[in-house]
Amino acid sequence: MSTSALKDALRNREVGLRTRLHFSVYASKVGFRLLKGYRKLMNWGTRRSRTVTGEALIERTGCPVKIDPELGYRWIEPGELPGMEALISACDGVIEEARPHLPRLEAEAPGRYRIAFDLLGDDGVHQRPELVDAMVSDELLACASDYLGGVPLLRRVAVGYSPGHEASTGTSWAGSQLFHFDGEDDRQIKVFVLLTDVEDDRDGPLTFLPAAASREAVKKLGKRPAGPVGSYMRAGPYADEAVREVVDPRDLVTMTGKRGRVLLLDTSTTLHQGSRVHHGHERTVFMGVFQRFELVHETPFNWIDPSRFDEASPQGMALTPPRRVPRNFYFPDPLEQTSATARRGNCSKPELLAPGRAPAA
Numbered sequence: 001m002s003t004s005a006l007k008d009a010l011r012n013r014e015v016g017l018r019t020r021l022h023f024s025v026y027a028s029k030v031g032f033r034l035l036k037g038y039r040k041l042m043n044w045g046t047r048r049s050r051t052v053t054g055e056a057l058i059e060r061t062g063c064p065v066k067i068d069p070e071l072g073y074r075w076i077e078p079g080e081l082p083g084m085e086a087l088i089s090a091c092d093g094v095i096e097e098a099r100p101h102l103p104r105l106e107a108e109a110p111g112r113y114r115i116a117f118d119l120l121g122d123d124g125v126h127q128r129p130e131l132v133d134a135m136v137s138d139e140l141l142a143c144a145s146d147y148l149g150g151v152p153l154l155r156r157v158a159v160g161y162s163p164g165h166e167a168s169t170g171t172s173w174a175g176s177q178l179f180h181f182d183g184e185d186d187r188q189i190k191v192f193v194l195l196t197d198v199e200d201d202r203d204g205p206l207t208f209l210p211a212a213a214s215r216e217a218v219k220k221l222g223k224r225p226a227g228p229v230g231s232y233m234r235a236g237p238y239a240d241e242a243v244r245e246v247v248d249p250r251d252l253v254t255m256t257g258k259r260g261r262v263l264l265l266d267t268s269t270t271l272h273q274g275s276r277v278h279h280g281h282e283r284t285v286f287m288g289v290f291q292r293f294e295l296v297h298e299t300p301f302n303w304i305d306p307s308r309f310d311e312a313s314p315q316g317m318a319l320t321p322p323r324r325v326p327r328n329f330y331f332p333d334p335l336e337q338t339s340a341t342a343r344r345g346n347c348s349k350p351e352l353l354a355p356g357r358a359p360a361a
């Protein structure tokens with residue numbers, strides 16, 4: 001980060017001093033590495049046991065699904081991962097329940113919260129154990145442990161609803177509709193499952209550049225610009241014109257396809273955007289997120305009950321974060337009568353809040 005960017009970070013009064021200080025370190029390459037080293041050191045024991053458990057799982061399963069870090073993504077074929085059918089039908093239930101509330105949610109949502117709504121609160125996740133079960137199958141956890149170097153945490157389980165936007169010409173896309181890198185760590189895995197057919201641009205497909213090409217694109221863009229202070233983005237959002245200058249559109253991969261198509265994507269190493277849904281269309285996608293226990297930059301996470309699994313099992317580990325927030329804290333029931341975004345973070349125990357917390361993606 002340049003000195004002026006650092007000054008900007010420190011001056012920005014929209015977020016607290018701790019957040020600004022955190023960002024002034026986090027946003028530089030060296031600062032990020034320092035933070036990462038510090039986090040690794042502080043979590044040495046936990047990392048060790050997660051590595052050992054992950055290795056045992058990889059050996060036991062033979063790790064049938066692997067992600068090539070140079071690509072940063074992998075498509076999943078039908079039958080490769082267990083539990084996907086149950087997951088899809090549970091998601092159908094979520095959408096059906098939410099359908100009558102959608103106009104109100106859209107009307108209430110401010111700014112970037114209007115881009116993609118999470119229709120699942122913590123209670124919704126809890127009521128549908130098949131969503132978590134599909135995410136913590138031995139096969140998927142082996143894949144995630146292999147890619148992330150130890151049993152990671154399942155931090156988010158979401159059903160994302162992206163409504164159509166009036167402006168389909170592309171000048172008013174914002175936030176995650178613009179190309180960016182997610183910033184919680186230097187690697188993570190998001191599991192996306194299409195719940196409706198995504199045919200073409202009008203359905204706002206997730207669009208990304210594979211990891212090696214993303215690395216090259218960033219070099220050509222000059223230096224990786226820091227995301228806005230307090231943002232979950234490590235870099236971006238980039239204007240389309242800037243991306244167009246350095247990226248061959250033929251290198252972009254789009255998540256189009258039939259309902260049920262599954263993608264594993266490292267949103268930290270791949271330049272990506274999505275939800276540019278045109279007026280008269282809508283997109284619904286399931287998303288599960290795996291991040292390392294010792295991640296560098298924490299963003300809001302779901303409360304998920306680990307008690308169905310043995311504490312020392314890979315599944316138990318994947319569901320046990322370093323600290324708990326009360327159920328419904330970040331992700332209360334989105335269908336309650338008052339705005340979900342207004343309720344998020346309202347809690348009778350504010351001391352449980354992490355200082356410097358960034359908003360959710």
Ligand SMILES: O=C(O)CCC(=O)C(=O)O
Pocket residue numbers: 116162176182190205206207267272273274275361
């Ligand atoms: O809405 C989309 O397709 C993109 C969302 C995104 O940027 C993410 O999940 O990291």
Ligand SMILES: [Fe+2]
Pocket residue numbers: 176180181182267272361
């Ligand atoms: Fe993203």
